[in-house]
Structure formats: C-alpha cells, structure tokens
Amino acid sequence: KSVLIGKPAVGKSALLSRYVDDTFNLTYKGSIGLDFVCYCNFTRLLTRLQIESKTFAAPNFKKFLLLQIFDINRDSFHGGHFRGTSCIFAVFDLTDSTSLFQLHQLLPKVLTQCENAVVVLIGTKSDAKNTAPKNDAPTLAEINDFLDKFREKIIGYYETSAKDNINVSEAIEVMAKFYCKAYEFWRTHYKNAASPKPSEIKPEGSQKKCSVQ
Numbered sequence: 001k002s003v004l005i006g007k008p009a010v011g012k013s014a015l016l017s018r019y020v021d022d023t024f025n026l027t028y029k030g031s032i033g034l035d036f037v038c039y040c041n042f043t044r045l046l047t048r049l050q051i052e053s054k055t056f057a058a059p060n061f062k063k064f065l066l067l068q069i070f071d072i073n074r075d076s077f078h079g080g081h082f083r084g085t086s087c088i089f090a091v092f093d094l095t096d097s098t099s100l101f102q103l104h105q106l107l108p109k110v111l112t113q114c115e116n117a118v119v120v121l122i123g124t125k126s127d128a129k130n131t132a133p134k135n136d137a138p139t140l141a142e143i144n145d146f147l148d149k150f151r152e153k154i155i156g157y158y159e160t161s162a163k164d165n166i167n168v169s170e171a172i173e174v175m176a177k178f179y180c181k182a183y184e185f186w187r188t189h190y191k192n193a194a195s196p197k198p199s200e201i202k203p204e205g206s207q208k209k210c211s212v213q
Contacts, residue, residue, distance in 0.1 A: 001068045001070070001084055001085050001086055001087075002067060002068065002069045002070070002085065002086060002087040002088070002089060002175060003069070003070045003071075003072055003081070003082060003085050003087075003088055003089065003110070004016070004069065004070070004071050004072065004088075004089045004091055005072065005088060005089070005090055005091065005103070005106050005107065005110055006090065006091035006092055006099060006102070006103065006106070007092070007093070007096070007098065007099040007102045007103075009093075010091050010092055010093040010096070010099050010124055010125075011091065011093065011124035011125055011162055012071050012089075012091050012124075013071055014124070014162040014163075015089075015091065015122065015124060015160065015162050015168060015171075015172075016069060016071060017162070018162040018165055018168045019168050019169060019172050022165075024162050024163050024165075067175075067176060069089075069172075082110050082113035082114045082117075083113050083114060084114065085110075085113070085114035085117045086114075086116075086117055086118070086175075086179065087117055087118050087119070087120060087175040087178075087179075088107070088110060088111075088114070088117050088118070088119045088120070089119075089120050089122055089171070089172075089175075090103050090106075090107055090119055090120070090121050090122065091103075091122045091123075091124060092121075092122070092123055092124070092138070093123075093124055093125055094123040094124060094125050094126055094128070094129040094132070094137060094138065094159060095125050095128050095129060095132035095136055095137050096136060096137070096138075097136060097137060097138040097139070097142065099138075100138040100142060100143065100146060103121075103146065104146065104149070107119065107150065111153070117153075118153060118154075118155045118175065118178060119150060119153040119154045119155065120154070120155060120156050120157075120158070120171060120174055120175055121146065121147065121150075121154055121156070121157040121158075122157075122158050122160055122171050123138075123143070123157070123158070123159040123160065124160055124161070124162065125161060125163075126159040126160055126161045126164075126166055126167075127161040127163050127164045127166070129159070143157075155174060155175070155178050156171070156174040156175075156178075158170055158171035158174070
C-alpha cells in the first residue's frame, strides 16, 4: 500500500495518470477524498530485477508484485487512511516553494500513522522549472534541507514531468525495487524466519543519503 501526499495542484494525479495510463491532461481536477486508487502489476519490473541480480528470488511474490496507490486529498489526512502504508510518495511542485514547505508539516503527521513506511520525494513539473520565477521555485538548499531532515526515511528523490514523461516510472518503481531487495536480504540472512510484511521492514540504516545532483 502506497499513498501520495502533497499540496493541491502539485500534480499527484497527473503523475499517476501518466504512469498507469500513459496519459496527460492539462485540465486540473482536484482529488476528493480517495479520488484515485490504482493497482499496478510489476511483473516486468520483477523480470528486470531477476536479470540484474542472478541471486534474486522472491517466491512470496509469485512472479508478480501488486501495488495499491492512494491519491489522498489533504482534507482526508485525519481519517486513518495511512495505517498499513508501506511507502509515502511526498510530492512537491518544482515551481512552487510553498509546496515543499507544506511537506515539512504534512510528512511528520502522516508518519505518526505509519512509522515504518519509507518515503520517496518527488518534484513535479520539471519541464517548467527553468521558466518559473526564481522567487517562486524551491532552491537547491531547501530541497537538500528536506532530504537531510528525513534522511532516515527517504529512499529516493526524483525530478519528474508528467507532461513530458520524464522520470515518472523511475520515481514509482524505486519503491518496488526497495522492497524486492529487502525481501531478498531477509531471505538470505533469516532463512528460517517468516517473511515480514512490507510495513514491518524498517528503512533506518538501509539507504544512502540522497542529494540533488
């Protein structure tokens, strides 16, 4: 189970529409409650991982990995929708610094309901980043400050464009790769133990510090 959080109009639904349906709509329609739920089959991703790692084995996945992604409106944050969440996609607008500031406030609140979840930081609208007024866009220092503040939770940072289809798949699939490798590590070192649920895998100490290149 994964959720997207972020300020309205940062492009959360557009990001999912591009990934799931390979479509992009310039018309903005705000999400209402649990407005969008998608189920992604990562069969192809698992095949690529098996090619990349000869030792990779994930019998519990039965050759497929199903991902639920919930696009949750900010007004629904107090409804317990985050319990059992394995990954949080924290989304901000690369042309709007206030969207990153709001994540500083939102993410800790969400983590109180799913303290073992990992986080993927996603910057949207990279196609418009260079044309946005400098005073409006978040600075490199502000982004790195966020990455440093939540470094124990963040497993990746991606600058994306749903419009131009840039880094969309990479941003979504990094979570699946993280859990596949976590299960592989678990099976290798704890062969006689029961496989953990994704929500039981703690990210602390398992990631390198992220930074903006």
